[in-house]
Amino acid sequence: MALTPYPASDFPAQPAALITGAASERGIGRATAHRLASQGWAVAVMDLDAPASEAVARDVAAQHGVPTLGLGVDISDEQQVIDAVARIDAELPQLVGVVNNAGISSPTPFTEVSTEEWKRVFDVNVHGTFFVTREAVKLFRRHSLGRIVNVSSASAERGGGVYGRAAYSGSKAALLGFAKTWARELGEYGITANSVAPGSIDTDIMGGRLSDERKEILLQELPVGRVGTVEDVAGAIGYLLGRDGGYLTGVTLDVNGGSHIH
Numbered sequence: 195m196a197l198t199p200y201p202a203s204d205f206p207a208q209p210a211a212l213i214t215g216a217a218s219e220r221g222i223g224r225a226t227a228h229r230l231a232s233q234g235w236a237v238a239v240m241d242l243d244a245p246a247s248e249a250v251a252r253d254v255a256a257q258h259g260v261p262t263l264g265l266g267v268d269i270s271d272e273q274q275v276i277d278a279v280a281r282i283d284a285e286l287p288q289l290v291g292v293v294n295n296a297g298i299s300s301p302t303p304f305t306e307v308s309t310e311e312w313k314r315v316f317d318v319n320v321h322g323t324f325f326v327t328r329e330a331v332k333l334f335r336r337h338s339l340g341r342i343v344n345v346s347s348a349s350a351e352r353g354g355g356v357y358g359r360a361a362y363s364g365s366k367a368a369l370l371g372f373a374k375t376w377a378r379e380l381g382e383y384g385i386t387a388n389s390v391a392p393g394s395i396d397t398d399i400m401g402g403r404l405s406d407e408r409k410e411i412l413l414q415e416l417p418v419g420r421v422g423t424v425e426d427v428a429g430a431i432g433y434l435l436g437r438d439g440g441y442l443t444g445v446t447l448d449v450n451g452g453s454h455i456h
């Protein structure tokens with residue numbers, strides 16, 4: 195199999211990136227949208243709520259002067275994803291990046307988790323990522339250029355985490371496997387695929403800010419001596435997506451402050 199060379203000159207002057215789950219106010223996705231836009235990327239924001247996604251898109255455009263598009267999409271709905279990616283293709287510059295960031299957590303112990311909860315976690319975290327990536331890859335193949343980043347979790351690597359139990363950890367571990375397989379399978383189309391595995395980041399995924407007590411417990415396990423920020427994760431994603439990231443594929447970047455070293 196002849197691998198396509200991947201010269202930096204193939205990168206368009208203004209690439210576009212699609213970021214799922216980018217509407218939440220203090221979330222990793224929104225920070226990533228701003229980070230990429232500050233590096234010149236056009237940005238598509240996908241999240242459940244259309245007005246919230248459109249508002250983030252407007253804000254990113256106003257702050258960074260790049261084309262943006264905000265879309266209300268439930269990524270677990272195949273047809274909604276197909277329609278949304280078609281709009282991105284029609285309305286934004288060449289799609290080069292996809293950040294599979296949308297996700298839901300499941301703190302329920304394995305012996306108590308319902309079938310309904312288990313399926314919903316996999317519908318969003320796993321099947322949603324599949325739908326989005328499949329549609330994005332169709333566009334990437336036109337130009338033999340694409341960058342995929344899955345937002346997994348330290349929970350997938352260490353057997354559960356602060357918030358995640360089996361459904362969450364299992365779904366996030368699936369993303370690590372997908373990225374590695376895509377790296378092998380899609381390399382010949384000029385596509386790289388990687389993951390980030392954040393540790394505890396101070397967002398609202400569990401419905402609010404980290405309590406001081408929770409922070410204190412976390413700090414005891416953190417060699418860097420502080421809880422992670424959304425900018426820490428956005429920076430790693432920006433690197434993997436950008437021009438300088440083209441020789442990394444199948445990699446998992448542990449953005450965890452050293453809480454899990456392996």
Ligand code: NAD
Binds near residue numbers: 216218345
């Ligand atoms: P968040 O809750 O702020 O953001 C998640 C976003 O995903 C929300 O805006 C939500 O509306 C969106 N979303 C949920 N279901 C969706 C669906 N079906 N379709 C479209 N959008 C949907 O949380 P966050 O902490 O910013 O999480 C972002 C990602 O990072 C998640 O995948 C999460 O699992 C992962 N992560 C977070 C941490 C952490 O400590 N915060 C650690 C490791 C991994």
